[in-house]
Amino acid sequence: MTHPVARPTEDTPLTALPALDYAYIEETLLQLLAIPSPVGLTDGVVRYTANRLEAMGLPYEITRRGAIRATIKGRDPKPARAIVAHLDTLGAMVRELKPNGRVGIVPIGHWSSRFAEGGRLTIFTDNQQLRGTCLPLKTSGHAFGGEIDTQPVGWEQVEVRVDQLSNSKADLEALGLNVGDWIAFDPQPEIQPDGYINSRYLDDKAAVAVLLGACKAIVDSGRMPAVDVHPLFTITEEVGSGSSAALQGEIAEMVSLDIAIAAPGQNTNEQAATICMQDMSGPFDYHLTHKLINLAQLHNISHRRDVFKYYRSDSAAAVEAGNDIRTALIGFGADASHGYERTHKDALISLTQLSVAYMLSNPVARRDRKSMGSLEGFTEQIRPEDMLTPATQLPDPESFFDQGEGAFGGR
Structure with missing residues (x-):
């Protein structure tokens, strides 16, 4: 019994696609x-x-x-x-209120901390929004010299400097910051006259x-x-x-x-x-x-x-x-x-x-x-007549395999 085959429907081109705005x-x-x-x-x-x-x-x-x-x-x-x-x-979340008055963070989604470094951001506390900057642990060449270029890359290697007076964990708590507060980085969009669009x-x-x-x-x-x-x-x-x-x-x-x-x-x-x-x-x-x-x-x-x-x-x-x-x-x-x-x-x-x-x-x-059905109308990727077979026919092993003594170099 043969069944009609449903191939992907041929869509004839419209006179034109609708105009885009x-x-x-x-x-x-x-x-x-x-x-x-x-x-x-x-x-x-x-x-x-x-x-x-x-x-x-x-x-x-x-x-x-x-x-x-x-x-x-x-x-x-x-x-x-x-x-x-x-x-x-993507985004980030507060992981730790640090003794130095800065904030440790973890990523939301999968992205590298190297793209967070230097980013301006907003922290969403329970009661207000605070602005800040994500920085490496060692930021100033005047203080750390060449160490700013050799420190590792990773979320443990960055922290958020909050734009408020915060020199201790207690200062951060007084601002209403908590572990688990959401963080959104500024997108910084820029559209060029030639059509290029840059942004997070x-x-x-x-x-x-x-x-x-x-x-x-x-x-x-x-x-x-x-x-x-x-x-x-x-x-x-x-x-x-x-x-x-x-x-x-x-x-x-x-x-x-x-x-x-x-x-x-x-x-x-x-x-x-x-x-x-x-x-x-x-x-x-x-x-x-x-x-x-x-x-x-x-x-x-x-x-x-x-x-x-x-x-x-x-x-x-x-x-x-x-x-x-x-x-x-x-x-x-x-x-x-x-x-x-x-x-x-x-x-x-x-x-x-x-x-x-x-x-x-x-x-x-x-x-x-229908989610379930018979073979009738089922799609087909390659028709039997289009299936290629190997050009070289393999020999029958019985025609060349020595079944007797000495096969495979035995006794």
């Missing part, structure tokens, strides 16, 4: 950067994002802790798809701005997606749990928008979108990933393919939480991830275009409207 994307990015949102301190950025969705007229729901699930209605409700960016950023926390606030810009483009165009689309905004990606709380059973596909790594040995470029084929959690879905590649080619969207060795995203969190969904990862090319990051206007535009093209496209497979 890049000024809106840049404005949104700067406003997001103005809101401190290290993991665990995200209520403000959740409220901001919800207001942006309301201004577009998009309905949404918020989980207990603050992950947002919006909805753009499609012609069919299933198989629904999600497209996700994370609102949370472009991961993932640039992708959040892109996703909101993509939603606005679709709403403004009046076009209806083929199936329901759920823009998701998560709040714990930097510590690994990500989108797992905001997914529902009808979602069959999920594309994560995140930073893409431009570095030696990588194929990513700061002026393009990146389609990631694999990260440290393993390969992304073959069909969904190739669908995104096809869409980029159809619409002449500048893109690169890449593989990331030390990287995980909301997609990994979704699958590890037990969701049976197709996942993929696309991103904006950027330099110095988890440090002073830099991207380019062109990468944000390309990522927005690819996001819009995906949101308006057909699903990978109509069979995906």
Whole structure:
């Protein structure tokens, strides 16, 4: 018995993708950067994002802790798809009130203390916000000489100098400081006339701005997606749990928008979108990933393919939480991830275009409207007639193997 094969749906190019409002994307990015949102301190950025969705007229729901699930209605409700960016950023937390009146800290998320050194920051106590600077333990060449260049790098090697009179642990306690207070570093954004954008926390606030810009483009165009689309905004990606709380059973596909790594040995470029084929959690879905590649080619969207060795995203969190969904990862090319990051206007535009093209496209497979089913309609990567076989036939061992005495040089 033969069954019809469901291949990735061929999406014919639209006459043109909806117009993008890049000024809106840049404005949104700067406003997001103005809101401190290290993991665990995200209520403000959740409220901001919800207001942006309301201004577009998009309905949404918020989980207990603050992950947002919006909805753009499609012609069919299933198989629904999600497209996700994370609102949370890296940060730090008070680890110790030190006898010298300074504050020991630990990171929130995974980043190097070398990028914290010299950073201006805000400490959020129970009752007030205090300003300060993160410094190495040995800061003055006039006091320590060459030791300032030879001291180790690590979170145990930095401390926060609070901008208040604080020469002892008691002084810090009097200011209301406690172990466990949140710390947000200043983003220090700078946008150049030629399109370069420098800032902390472009991961993932640039992708959040892109996703909101993509939603606005679709709403403004009046076009209806083929199936329901759920823009998701998560709040714990930097510590690994990500989108797992905001997914529902009808979602069959999920594309994560995140930073893409431009570095030696990588194929990513700061002026393009990146389609990631694999990260440290393993390969992304073959069909969904190739669908995104096809869409980029159809619409002449500048893109690169890449593989990331030390990287995980909301997609990994979704699958590890037990969701049976197709996942993929696309991103904006950027330099110095988890440090002073830099991207380019062109990468944000390309990522927005690819996001819009995906949101308006057909699903990978109509069979995906059901979580379980028969072989009928199941996808196929390589057809039997396309499978290559070795060109050299191995000989039959019986034809050359001496079964008698002396085999293998025996007696």
